[in-house]
Each structure stands twice: as structure tokens, then as C-alpha cells.
Amino acid sequence: MRGETTTYTDTFPKLLLLNAAQRGERPAVREKDLGIWQTWTWEQVLDEVRAFALGLKELGLVRDDKIAIVGNNRPRLYWSMCAAQSLGAVPVPVYQDSVADEMAYVLAHVGAKIAVVENQEQVDKLLSISERLPDLAYIIYDETRGLRDYDHTRLKSFADVQKIGRALDPRSSAIEWQDSISKGKGADLCVILYTSGTTGRPKGVMLTYDNTIKSSRNANAYDKLDENEEVIAYLPMAWVGDHIFSYAQSYCAGYCVNCPESPETIIEDRREIGTTYAFAPPRIYENLLTLTMVRMEDASAMKRKAFHYFMGVARRWGEKILNKERVPPHARFLYGIGNILVYAPLKNRYGLSRVRVAYTAGEAIGPEIFRFYRALGINLKQLYGQTEASVYVTAQPDGEIFADSVGKPNYEVEVKIDDKGEVLYRSPGVFAGYYKDPDKTAETKTPDGWVRSGDAGFIDPKNGHLKIIDRAKDVGRLKDGTLFAPKYIENKLKFYPNIREAVALGDNRDFVCVMLNIDPVAVGSWAERNNVVYGSYQELAAHPKVYDMLASHVEEVNRSLSEEGPMAGAQIRRFLILHKELDADDGELTRTMKVRRGFIAERYAQLAAGLFDGAKEVNASTEVTFEDGRKGAISGRVKIRDVKVYPSATVQVPMGKAA
Amino acid sequence: MRAPSVAEIAAGDVLLAVEGVSLAFGGVKAVSDVSFDIRKGEIRAIIGPNGAGKTSMLNVINGFYHPQAGRITFKGKTRRAMRPHAAAAGGIARTFQNVALFKSMTTLDNIMAGRSLKMHKSFFWQIFRHGPALSEEIEHRKTAEEIIDFLEIEHIRRIPVGKLPYGLQKRVELGRALAMEPDLLLLDEPMAGMNLEEKEDMSRYILSMNNYYGTTIALIEHDMGVVMDLSDRVVVLDYGRKIADGTPDEVKKNKAVIDAYLGVAH
Numbered sequence: 001m002r003g004e005t006t007t008y009t010d011t012f013p014k015l016l017l018l019n020a021a022q023r024g025e026r027p028a029v030r031e032k033d034l035g036i037w038q039t040w041t042w043e044q045v046l047d048e049v050r051a052f053a054l055g056l057k058e059l060g061l062v063r064d065d066k067i068a069i070v071g072n073n074r075p076r077l078y079w080s081m082c083a084a085q086s087l088g089a090v091p092v093p094v095y096q097d098s099v100a101d102e103m104a105y106v107l108a109h110v111g112a113k114i115a116v117v118e119n120q121e122q123v124d125k126l127l128s129i130s131e132r133l134p135d136l137a138y139i140i141y142d143e144t145r146g147l148r149d150y151d152h153t154r155l156k157s158f159a160d161v162q163k164i165g166r167a168l169d170p171r172s173s174a175i176e177w178q179d180s181i182s183k184g185k186g187a188d189l190c191v192i193l194y195t196s197g198t199t200g201r202p203k204g205v206m207l208t209y210d211n212t213i214k215s216s217r218n219a220n221a222y223d224k225l226d227e228n229e230e231v232i233a234y235l236p237m238a239w240v241g242d243h244i245f246s247y248a249q250s251y252c253a254g255y256c257v258n259c260p261e262s263p264e265t266i267i268e269d270r271r272e273i274g275t276t277y278a279f280a281p282p283r284i285y286e287n288l289l290t291l292t293m294v295r296m297e298d299a300s301a302m303k304r305k306a307f308h309y310f311m312g313v314a315r316r317w318g319e320k321i322l323n324k325e326r327v328p329p330h331a332r333f334l335y336g337i338g339n340i341l342v343y344a345p346l347k348n349r350y351g352l353s354r355v356r357v358a359y360t361a362g363e364a365i366g367p368e369i370f371r372f373y374r375a376l377g378i379n380l381k382q383l384y385g386q387t388e389a390s391v392y393v394t395a396q397p398d399g400e401i402f403a404d405s406v407g408k409p410n411y412e413v414e415v416k417i418d419d420k421g422e423v424l425y426r427s428p429g430v431f432a433g434y435y436k437d438p439d440k441t442a443e444t445k446t447p448d449g450w451v452r453s454g455d456a457g458f459i460d461p462k463n464g465h466l467k468i469i470d471r472a473k474d475v476g477r478l479k480d481g482t483l484f485a486p487k488y489i490e491n492k493l494k495f496y497p498n499i500r501e502a503v504a505l506g507d508n509r510d511f512v513c514v515m516l517n518i519d520p521v522a523v524g525s526w527a528e529r530n531n532v533v534y535g536s537y538q539e540l541a542a543h544p545k546v547y548d549m550l551a552s553h554v555e556e557v558n559r560s561l562s563e564e565g566p567m568a569g570a571q572i573r574r575f576l577i578l579h580k581e582l583d584a585d586d587g588e589l590t591r592t593m594k595v596r597r598g599f600i601a602e603r604y605a606q607l608a609a610g611l612f613d614g615a616k617e618v619n620a621s622t623e624v625t626f627e628d629g630r631k632g633a634i635s636g637r638v639k640i641r642d643v644k645v646y647p648s649a650t651v652q653v654p655m656g657k658a659a
Numbered sequence: 660m661r662a663p664s665v666a667e668i669a670a671g672d673v674l675l676a677v678e679g680v681s682l683a684f685g686g687v688k689a690v691s692d693v694s695f696d697i698r699k700g701e702i703r704a705i706i707g708p709n710g711a712g713k714t715s716m717l718n719v720i721n722g723f724y725h726p727q728a729g730r731i732t733f734k735g736k737t738r739r740a741m742r743p744h745a746a747a748a749g750g751i752a753r754t755f756q757n758v759a760l761f762k763s764m765t766t767l768d769n770i771m772a773g774r775s776l777k778m779h780k781s782f783f784w785q786i787f788r789h790g791p792a793l794s795e796e797i798e799h800r801k802t803a804e805e806i807i808d809f810l811e812i813e814h815i816r817r818i819p820v821g822k823l824p825y826g827l828q829k830r831v832e833l834g835r836a837l838a839m840e841p842d843l844l845l846l847d848e849p850m851a852g853m854n855l856e857e858k859e860d861m862s863r864y865i866l867s868m869n870n871y872y873g874t875t876i877a878l879i880e881h882d883m884g885v886v887m888d889l890s891d892r893v894v895v896l897d898y899g900r901k902i903a904d905g906t907p908d909e910v911k912k913n914k915a916v917i918d919a920y921l922g923v924a925h
Contacts, residue, residue: 034804035816145809146867264814628859 010186011209013049013086015251017181020046023227023254029075032261032269040075042254048076052158053083054165054173059114059138059156063088063183066110066192070094070103070126071118073233073259076142076158078247080116085190086181089113092192092204093238095591096122097584099625102202104129106194110204110435111135116158119143123155186210192435193240195387196591204435205240205387215390215429216248218411222395223357227254229277230354234266239592240387241361245279248390270351278355281362282369283593285380288350289369290497294525310338311375318343318375323399343376352378359383359395362592364468364487366495367403374401382406384466388444388451389413390429394466405465415459415466416450422472423453456485474597476507482569484512486597489570492560496553497522501582501589503600504572505608511573513611515604516550517541517582523549538636541577547641550577554643561646568648574611575643576618578604579636585625610640673732674699674843674875675720680729682715689715690726693901695894697843702869703877704886707896708919713879714756716896717845720877721753722746734842747776750842754849756879758828762821766831769820770806773838774799806834809871810864826857833864837872844868846878850885858882862889887911895919 009015019028024043031038040048061067067084069077069091081091092110094103096118103125107115113135115126123141130136141147142158165173190209194202219225233246250257255277260269267288296307317331347353360370361383373380379398384406385391394415396407409415413427426449433441445451456475457468469475470487478484486504493502493514500519506512518541526549527534534540558571582588588600601608603622610618621635676696682689690712697703705713718724720731722741730737733749741751752773760769778785778799784792807813810830815823820831829849836844849865850858862885868874880886886893887907895903895910897919903910910916 034801034808035813036804145871146863149870261813262811268814626855 010213011085011181011184011188012082012190012213012248012251013181013184015213016042016046016049016082016086019251019254026227026254027256028250028254029078029257029259030273031075031259032265032272035261037258037272045079048162049079049083049086050174050177051162051165052076052079053086053177054168055161055163056083056089056114056165057087057180058164058168059161061087061089061114064189065089065113066092068092068094068107068110068112068115069117069237070115070122071096071142071237072263073235073237073242073246074118074142075259077116077118077237078233078257080140080158081191081247082251085184086177088180088184088188090189090192092194093236093243094194095196095236095238097236098591099585100125100129104132106202106204107133107136110192110194114138114140116140117142120146123147123150184209186213189432191243193238193243193387203437203440206432206435207390207429208432211390211429211431212244212248213252214412215392215427216244216252218413218428219244219392219395220249220253222392222397222410223277225249225253225255225277225357229253229255229356230258230273230275231255231277231279232258232260232266232270232273232275232351234260234263235280236591240391241279241281241385244391267349267351271348273351274354275351276354276356278352278358280358280360281592282360282365283363285360285365285369285373286494286497289372290519290522292346292349293497294522297525297529307342310334310342311372313338314343314375314377315371318377319371319401322374322377322379323401339377347376347378350378355379357381357398361385361391363594364491366491368495370403384468386451386453388431389425389427390431392429393425393427393453396465400463400465402463402465405460405463405467407465409466417458420472421456421458421469421475423455423457423466423468424450425453426450474507478506478512478570479508479510480569484570489514489557489561489572490595492557493553498526498549499553501595503582503595503597505597505601505611506570509612511612512570513608514554514572514575515600515607515611516575516577518546518550518577520581537581538579538634541579542636542639547577547639550575551641551643558643559646562648568646571645572643573645574640576607576611576638576640578607579620579638580622580624580634583624586623607638610638616640672699673697674734676732677716677720678730678732680716680719680726680731682712682719682724682726688899690719690896691899692729693896693899694729695901695904697875697877698892699875700869700873701875701891702865702889703875704890704893705877705879705896706881706883706886706893710898711896712899713896714847715899717753717847717877717879720746720843721751721845747839750839751845752836752839752841752843753845754829754832754836754847756847756851758825758832760820760828760832760835763819765817765819766812766815766823766834767803767807767817769831770803770834770838771799773835774803776839802840803838806837809837809867810834826853829853829857829861830864833861837868837874840872841874844874844876846876846880848879848881850880850882858885865889 009018019042025041027039028042028045029040067089069080071077084091094106117123123139126139138154138156140156140158140161144157186209188209189206190212191207192204194204196202235242246257258273260266296304313334317327317335320327321335355378358378358380381396381401383395384393392410393413394407394409413425415425417423430451454472455468456470456472457466459466470485474486476484484506489504490502493499498519499516501517503515504512520537532543532545554572554575561571562568584591589595606620607618618638620638621633623631623633625631673696678694680693681691705716707713719726722743725740731741780792780795784790807816812830815827820828850861869876893907893910895916902915903913
């Protein structure tokens with residue numbers, strides 16, 4: 001087998017055979033179960049996948065069928081993808097927390113024949129929408145609890161399906177399976193990933209084996225990843241990041257993927273594993289930092305002083321030491337002491353002690369948050385990627401890290417900026433098209449293979465790095481023509497641990513206003529320390545002292561905007577704190593937790609009107625959806641505050657064509 | 660261990676029966692002449708307004724109170740009163756209206772404490788945590804971990820329970836009771852003070868416990884919606900007397916029950 005490497009590695013099932021032959025004894029997957037890490041080697045994974053694939057075949061799964069995967073990151077769900085691919089079927093991972101209605105749309109649109117789901121919760125969800133899914137023949141579940149008394153005509157457990165596969169004649173079935181695998185080729189459809197979509201219905205991005213495998217190989221080469229890496233799989237399986245990172249790159253490099261015990265235990269689990277390669281949206285790093293800051297406020301005075309002193313040292317020198325620049329010996333000495341007392345214990349807490357490369361992607365990260373981790377000596381880098389590109393477009397090379405750039409194009413990726421400022425890219429990872437939607441495909445992908453990213457950005461002439469300002473369609477102008485980049489402002493606000501979400505409004509208006517969500521953890525802890533009594537989120541959000549605190553944050557943001565030439569005109573004049581938390585179930589956030597600005601402006605139209613017409617207080621009533629799908633309403637009076645605006649500190653510089 | 664169907668319960672073995680039980684504290688009659696039974700595998704609810712004698716009834720069942728009159732038959736053996744230790748050894752576990760956990764011990768240790776009646780190796784081995792005691796402990800740890808998995812409390816395994824929010828403490832208490840692998844589980848207001856979501860979770864655990872472990876459950880609860888959805892049969896107490904006994908539907912229509920709950924014009 002080894003001599004034929006080249007012909008064996010253009011699909012994931014072939015890569016599985018190769019890994020089982022070359023590194024059969026090495027760990028491929030771990031899962032924490034009943035408090036103990038269970039390990040499967042590549043050889044064992046091959047055996048599990050084969051049994052399941054043969055079972056699926058007996059259930060009638062054939063080439064080009066679609067198979068939905070729903071659940072948290074579990075080894076069996078990853079195996080289901082490979083098993084389906086070995087038969088030429090196409091896996092479609094679906095966001096496990098989507099409500100029944102969203103799931104029905106995706107499953108009906110793709111025409112899934114079989115669904116492999118994690119547990120009773122997902123089975124119930126699928127059964128509740130089964131009449132809308134005429135194509136769905138079987139539901140297969142991993143976790144058996146609570147499902148024993150269900151009608152099992154269309155329901156099967158994962159183990160039962162494997163049993164069907166194992167009951168077949170081992171010789172002839174294995175040969176047939178090998179045949180089926182060798183029929184697969186690189187140009188075949190490998191996976192369909194539905195993008196959560198900031199507007200409209202989700203779109204199914206079709207990726208081929210060539211797309212994902214070439215993109216993964218390039219990424220592995222770019223960061224020199226090999227079979228010794230340890231990663232933890234905890235992001236939604238339906239997100240392209242997890243698909244590439246926990247599945248595609250693992251199969252290409254042969255590294256081990258660790259599945260946490262439950263979504264709540266990730267930090268603990270990561271600490272036990274000591275991941276070497278990490279990938280997370282900024283939200284995760286923000287949460288860790290917020291938690292750290294909150295806990296430090298509660299720590300003893302001695303510890304708090306040590307923490308702040310050494311964080312000061314780290315901010316001054318840490319970044320330089322990480323970039324291997326020259327620093328004076330006393331700085332190195334102080335940093336060494338700080339490492340023993342503060343940085344190493346913190347990194348250990350985060351489970352990032354052994355990390356070689358950590359990426360943040362999905363959204364811009366607050367520069368202060370970014371610098372915090374770099375200062376600790378964690379090689380956190382930024383990456384720019386899209387589902388349509390099999391993730392990788394640009395990434396920051398080691399030693400070339402800037403808080404406001406997303407790096408240089410990855411291997412085999414070309415990037416260009418069109419005259420309106422939109423970023424376009426072309427690479428082997430570029431998708432085949434949107435499933436059943438040639439119109440959208442034509443809108444996004446040019447005939448010569450360039451993809452419109454929908455993001456506005458420019459390439460910094462100083463260092464060749466790409467910088468993203470905002471979504472191309474979101475970059476607007478105030479009535480007087482001043483440039484208004486909402487996300488840029490929102491990200492500045494969200495750097496403050498007290499602010500969970502921010503929504504900036506200003507396109508085609510006279511000035512800029514923001515709606516804020518406070519962070520219940522950070523502000524709650526502050527309230528406890530300052531004897532502020534509250535009964536609910538709404539009450540806390542409306543507290544005058546909370547308003548005072550946020551007003552000072554907004555003013556600081558204005559001051560920093562005033563120093564940034566073209567942004568100085570878009571300072572925040574007025575703000576309010578929303579009376580409810582923005583929630584994906586209400587459609588206010590996407591499933592990846594990005595704010596849907598337009599939708600929010602419409603939903604809170606009364607509040608938006610109040611912001612711009614100078615009202616001091618507005619009555620608002622908002623419909624909310626509970627987790628079980630029932631609806632209710634939250635109403636209340638929302639106060640609006642004016643904020644100080646700073647004069648532009650620097651000379652106005654024209655933005656040029658970059659904007 | 661399959662849970663019996665409704666028909667099987669109707670015809671099934673009686674696990675515990677109380678007959679003509681009366682309990683008084685001085686002149687106060689807490690329970691007077693109450694009789695009912697609990698069948699194997701069912702979820703049996705005891706409801707009634709405040710002060711109706713529900714908790715007293717549970718205390719009689721697990722031997723904490725000794726009634727002045729009446730008989731209790733548990734697993735075919737009839738006696739005048741239960742003794743708490745005999746009740747626990749015989750397979751009756753309970754949770755309390757006000758959580759009663761070891762606050763400074765971790766979730767895991769609390770659940771392991773529920774296993775102590777099942778540990779049989781000699782004290783000699785246990786103090787050294789060696790040989791047979793160690794392998795026994797590993798066995799028990801496995802059961803404890805299964806319960807932790809069942810109740811989805813992995814993330815608080817190592818946290819002292821005193822630091823946990825109330826809803827989670829309730830869950831840990833349920834875990835400790837479950838660790839005894841009881842034949843009869845008594846739940847005293849398992850959902851008191853919980854929000855809607857926590858109540859739904861708790862209901863799911865109670866149903867799966869009944870379904871998965873086949874545990875017979877007797878519960879006291881105030882939330883009528885929960886009681887009617889969960890239980891197979893309901894007994895209603897008012898001022899220490901039994902005023903109704905039957906399926907949730909029968910009880911809902913019973914005149915005496917409606918009067919007791921909604922009040923009656925005098």
C-alpha cells in the first residue's frame with residue numbers, strides 16, 4: 001500500500017487507510033467518558049468506520065446520497081462522516097443548537113436520507129419535523145439514554161448499525177468496501193456546509209475533496225503541523241473551521257483529535273490534554289479574559305498587585321520576546337520571574353501551556369485582547385477565512401504579527417481588492433458552488449474562479465498584510481459623507497469586559513448611535529462588589545450606575561476614534577443599554593454569534609427612532625422566544641444617554657481607494 | 660431492568676403499603692388513618708395543601724417518625740414502624756425539601772457517600788486504601804461516574820457543593836440518593852424554588868430514572884402541572900386525611916380535591 005501513496009490520498013477514506021497502515025498504533029481520537037479519556041488508534045478507527053459504513057450500506061445508503069450529522073463533537077459523529085464518504089455519500093453537518101424549524105429547512109433542502117444524531121434531544125427534534133422530511137428514511141443515534149421505548153422502525157442506534165455491518169461476511173464485505181473507496185476521487189463532492197448566514201436562508205456550500213484536502217495540506221505546511229499535534233474539538237461540527245481543523249487537517253497530518261466530556265468541561269479538558277494547536281473565534285478568548293479579570297478582582301490584594309505588575313511587564317516586553325526581538329537583560333529577567341508567578345499558571349489554567357500555534361478567526365479580535373495573550377507568550381495569530389475558501393485565505397506568519405491585520409495569503413492563495421474595496425480571492429480551496437442555487441453561486445464566484453468575500457479591506461503597502469475593515473455592504477456613510485464602519489466601532493466597544501455586544505447605527509443618518517448589551521458575568525460581579533441590588537438582567541441593565549460606567553467606556557472609545565483620522569467623524573453621540581440580551585433564538589445573532597445589525601435596527605425600531613430624535617427615554621416591548629419554542633414579551637422603559645465627543649486629534653487624511 | 664407498563668403497574672406487586680397510619684405530635688394530628696400503596700415501578704405522587712401532612716408521611720415511610728397506629732408493609736414484611744437504618748439498608752433513599760448535602764465535600768465525594776452502605780470490605784483494608792478495598796472503590800467510582808454522566812454534572816465533579824447554585828445542589832442530592840441504587844426513592848419537593856427550565860430538566864431526570872433504572876419513585880410536589888404529567892397515580896392529603904387516590908385524571912375531577920385546593924364557600 002505504501003508504494004502507491006499518491007493514488008491513495010485524494011479522499012478521506014483513502015487517507016484513513018493510509019493512516020491505519022502508516023501510524024496504526026498512534027492515537028487518532030480521544031473522548032472523555034465517565035471521567036476517563038478513552039483512546040482509539042487509527043487502526044481501531046478504521047475498524048469502527050468500516051463496520052458503520054457496511055451497516056449504512058445495508059440500510060440502503062448509496063453514492064451521492066446525503067447524510068445529516070447533528071450533535072456535539074463526538075468521535076462517532078466524525079466517523080459517520082468518513083463512513084458516508086467511503087460509500088460516496090455526502091455528509092452534511094448541521095448546527096446542533098438550531099431550532100426545529102431551521103433544521104427542517106436544511107434537511108429538506110439537502111434531501112438527507114439518513115441522519116446521524118447525538119442523543120434523545122436531537123432525535124425528538126427530528127421526529128417533530130419528520131413529516132416535512134419525506135426523504136429521511138432512518139435516524140441513527142449515538143447516546144442511547146431515554147430512547148429505549150421509542151418506536152424503532154426508523155430509529156437505530158449507532159452500535160446496532162455497526163452490528164449489521166459486522167454480521168456480514170468479513171472477507172467479501174471488506175473487498176467490496178475497498179472497491180467503493182477506490183471509486184472515490186478528488187473532484188467528488190466531499191461535504192456540504194450550510195453557512196449560518198447574516199441575512200436570509202442558509203446556503204449550502206459544496207466543497208470537494210480537492211478543496212478541503214489541498215487547503216488542509218497547505219495549512220499543515222504553513223504552520224508545520226504533524227502527527228504529534230493534539231487538538232480539542234469543541235466548536236460546532238457544522239462550522240467550516242471545525243470541519244477542516246478537527247477532521248480534514250487531522251486526517252491529512254495524522255494528528256489526534258480530542259472530544260471533551262461535555263460542552264461545560266472544555267477548559268478543564270483542554271488543560272488535561274494540553275493542546276498544541278488551537279483555533280477559536282474571538283468570543284472564546286474574550287470570555288477567558290473576562291473570567292480572568294473578574295476572578296482577579298476577587299483575589300487577595302497581594303495576588304492582585306502581583307498580577308497587575310507582571311501584566312505590565314508582559315505588555316511592555318512579552319510581545320518582543322515572543323517575536324524573538326532584542327530586549328535588555330533586566331526585562332528578560334523580570335519576564336522570567338513573571339512567567340513563574342503569573343504567566344505560566346495562567347496559561348496552565350487556559351490549557352494553553354503547550355500550544356505552538358493558536359488562531360483566532362471568524363471575526364476581528366479586540367487589539368487589547370489580542371495583545372494580552374501574546375504578552376503571556378502564547379503564539380496567538382489572526383487568520384482570515386471563509387467557508388467558501390475551505391477556511392484559509394490569509395494568516396499571519398510567525399514573527400509578523402499585527403493586532404489590526406489578518407496576515408498574508410496562505411500557500412497557493414491569491415488575493416486582490418476590487419475598485420469598491422471588496423476583497424476577492426482564488427485558491428485550490430475555493431468551493432464548487434452553492435447547493436441547488438446557481439444564481440447565488442454566479443453572484444459570488446466569477447467565471448475565472450475568483451470569489452467575492454463580501455468584506456471590505458485593503459492591503460497594507462508597508463508589510464503586504466491584508467486588513468479587513470468591515471462587511472463590504474455594511475461600510476456606510478453618514479449624511480455628511482463621513483466614513484462609517486460599524487463593526488470597527490463595535491469591536492472597540494466590545495473590548496471592555498463589561499460590554500457583551502454592541503450594535504452601531506449611523507448609515508445615512510446625521511450621527512452615530514450604539515445599542516449595548518452588558519456582560520452579565522462582569523457587570524454582575526461588579527454589582528456584587530458595589531452593593532448594587534438587582535433582580536434580573538433588565539433591572540441591572542437599566543441601573544443608573546451601570547449607565548455611568550458604560551458612558552465612560554463609550555467616551556474612551558470616542559477619544560480613541562478621534563485619534564484615527566478618517567474614523568474621527570464617526571464618534572458616538574448617544575447610546576442606550578438594551579433591556580434584553582441579544583439571542584440567536586430570536587434571530588438577533590447568527591448561530592456563530594455575530595450581530596445581525598439590520599434585523600436588530602428593525603426589531604428595535606422604537607429604540608432606534610428614540611436614539612436619533614433626541615428622546616431621553618423610550619418605551620419598548622419586544623417579543624422573545626424561549627428555548628422550547630414558546631413566545632413571550634419583555635417590555636420596559638429604556639433610557640438614552642448623550643456622550644462627549646472629542647475634536648479630531650490628527651489632521652484629516654483622505655482614506656483613498658482603500659475604503 | 661425495564662420499567663413496567665401502566666397495565667403491569669395496575670396489576671403489579673405492591674412494593675410498599677401503609678395501612679391506617681396515624682401520627683400525632685402531642686395534640687396535633689399530622690396524619691390520621693391514612694392508607695395507600697406504592698406499586699413496583701410506578702411514579703407515585705403525594706400532594707396536598709400546606710400542612711396536609713405530606714412530609715410527615717414520607718418521614719413515616721423512611722422510619723424517621725414512628726406512627727402511633729397503623730402498619731407498614733415493605734417488600735412483603737409488615738411492621739409497626741420503620742427504622743431509618745433498616746429503611747436505607749432495605750433500599751429506601753430520599754432527598755430533602757431543604758437540600759441536605761455535605762457542603763464542603765465535592766460533588767463526586769457526595770455521590771460516593773451514597774455508596775457507603777454498599778461498601779463491604781473491612782475497615783482494615785479501607786484505611787490503607789489498598790487491595791480489595793481499592794478494587795471495590797474503583798467499582799463504586801464507576802457507578803458514581805455513570806450517575807454523574809446521567810445527571811450531566813461532569814463540569815462540577817470536583818467543586819465543593821456549597822459553592823454550587825441551588826438547582827445544581829438539588830441535582831447532586833438526587834445523584835447521592837441514586838447512588839444507593841434504591842428500590843424506592845422518596846423525593847420531597849424536588850422542584851421547589853426552581854425556574855421553568857430547571858423544572859423541565861428535573862422532570863426529565865425523574866422520568867429517565869424511572870425508565871432507565873426502573874426505580875420506584877414517591878414524590879411530593881406543589882407544581883400541579885408537573886405532578887399530573889409525571890405521575891402514574893396520585894394520593895391527595897388534606898389536614899392529615901386522605902381525600903382522594905387515583906390516576907391524575909381521576910384526581911383532577913375529584914370534588915374534594917378541587918375544594919381543598921381552591922377553597923370552598925362556607
